Amino acid sequence: MAVPRAKTSKARTxxxxxxxxxxxxxxxxxxxxxxxxxxxxxxxxxxxxxxxxQVFAPExxx
Amino acid sequence: MNHKIGYNxxxxxxxxxxxxxxxxxxxxxxxxxxxxxKAKAIEVRRNAEKLITRAKEDTVHNRxxxxxKIRDEAILAKxxxxxxxxxxxxxxxxxxxLKIGFRKQDAADMVxxxxxxxxxxxxxxxxxxxxxxxxxKPAAEKKPVAKKAAxxxKPAAEKKxAxxxKPAxxxxAKAPAKPKAEPKAE
Ligand SMILES: [Zn+2]
Numbered sequence: 001m002a003v004p005r006a007k008t009s010k011a012r013t014x015x016x017x018x019x020x021x022x023x024x025x026x027x028x029x030x031x032x033x034x035x036x037x038x039x040x041x042x043x044x045x046x047x048x049x050x051x052x053x054q055v056f057a058p059e060x061x062x
Numbered sequence: 063m064n065h066k067i068g069y070n071x072x073x074x075x076x077x078x079x080x081x082x083x084x085x086x087x088x089x090x091x092x093x094x095x096x097x098x099x100k101a102k103a104i105e106v107r108r109n110a111e112k113l114i115t116r117a118k119e120d121t122v123h124n125r126x127x128x129x130x131k132i133r134d135e136a137i138l139a140k141x142x143x144x145x146x147x148x149x150x151x152x153x154x155x156x157x158x159x160l161k162i163g164f165r166k167q168d169a170a171d172m173v174x175x176x177x178x179x180x181x182x183x184x185x186x187x188x189x190x191x192x193x194x195x196x197x198x199k200p201a202a203e204k205k206p207v208a209k210k211a212a213x214x215x216k217p218a219a220e221k222k223x224a225x226x227x228k229p230a231x232x233x234x235a236k237a238p239a240k241p242k243a244e245p246k247a248e
Contacts, residue, residue, distance in 0.1 A: 042161045043174070054182050055160050055174060 070105050083109050084131050090157075091137050091145060095176035100161065103175040107157050114156045117146035148179055 028037040033049035043050040048058045072079055086106045090096050098106070113131055116124050120142050132138045149156050160174040 039163070042163055045163055050160055055162070056182070 069108070070101050072101060072105060084133065087113065088132055088134055088137055090175060090177075091132065091141050092134075094145075094180050095174060097162070097172060097174055099165075100159070100171040100173045103159050103173045106175060107159065111154060111156055113141065114146055114149060115154065117141045118150060120146075145177065152178075 026039060029040055030036070031038045031044040031047060031049065032052065033044060034047040036044055036046040038044045038046075043055045046058060048054055048056040072082065074082060082102070083106055086096065086098065086102065087110045090106060090110055096103075096106075109131070113128050116128050125138070125142065128141065129138055132141060156178060158174075158176055158178050158180075160176070162172050162174055164170065165172050
């Protein structure tokens with residue numbers, strides 16, 4: 001039966017796993033109303049606008 | 063052959079799912095806007111649009127068919143007498159889904175599901191000054207968007223006037239928060 005010749009080192013393990021650990025930054029665009037960076041196709045959480053239309057009242061804490 | 067004709071079962075058994083959709087449709091017609099998850103919104107929309115189409119023609123037969131889904135007499139009457147006539151000229155597409163981000167608790171994709179002629183009532187008067195400014199900026203970015211945005215603004219301006227007449231708007235805006243909670247509880 002085939003058996004590993006040596007223990008896999010931490011470095012090797014991490015190197016292998018790192019390929020799938022990459023994080024991708026979300027693509028942001030400027031809100032058409034207030035310029036706040038927002039996710040595409042989503043209502044601006046700051047001013048409540050989407051495509052020139054007020055969807056909900058903006059939050060006061062902003 | 064009934065292939066590729068699917069729908070989202072929403073992780074519920076059929077009775078549970080039917081009850082959920084009935085409840086949410088009733089609330090949608092009551093408040094004309096609900097906040098929910100994207101998956102639920104899509105399933106509610108496909109059912110609700112069929113009811114609106116059915117309600118355009120006010121017959122005993124249609125009333126009975128719709129009544130199976132809307133078990134509230136007042137809301138049934140509203141659907142036939144108020145909502146459906148408003149969409150007389152529209153052949154489908156009575157509702158709109160707007161994505162509003164992710165819920166903090168479980169990162170669910172949350173959306174606003176509303177009738178397309180829904181009018182946002184709160185604070186509009188105070189923000190009149192903001193609207194023209196918005197109109198110009200989106201127009202500069204993308205032409206097609208700008209056109210639609212411009213169209214949307216005009217009706218919005220008219221709505222403001224309409225709202226001024228009706229002093230009840232604040233209730234509606236706040237009410238949608240409740241419908242959220244009910245479907246979740248189930
Ligand atoms: Zn904004």
